[in-house]
Amino acid sequence: MADQFYATGRRKSSVARVWLREGSGVVTVNERPLEEYFPRETSRILIRQPFAVTNTSGQFDVRSMVIGGGLSGQAGAICHGIAKALEQQNPTLRPVLKKAGLLTRDPREKERKKYGQRGARARFQFSKR
Secondary structure (H helix, E strand, O other), X not given: OOOEEEXXXXXXXXXXXXXXXXXXXXXXXOOEEHHHXXXXXXXXXXXXXXXXXXXXXOOEEEEEEEEOOOHHHHHHHXXXXXXXXXXXXXXXXXXXXXXXXXXXXXXXXXXXXXXXXXXXXXXXXXXXX
């Protein structure tokens, strides 16, 4: 069996490359500790969610490289990558991860700005007189 597992996770415009190997639960993002890279607790909870759902907390070390988007999208991309890598490591975890919705790539993207408008849906202010 392979000593490490690789998966790619995506969310919004972020792409995360995730490597999973057996260890003590250390998570590094772009060569920095998780707590340093993500100051918000909600982002850290989201990243640890695949381990909580599968009862594998503290069993794997995660090394991830993430690019693009903001911190929220990057956290979602890492979560998606970890879930895919866990499934690769143990295919019997698939139903649990699938039921929690962690294997599905969130398809929501930013809608493009339309011409003649201020944004995607917002119009310029209308003045009758």
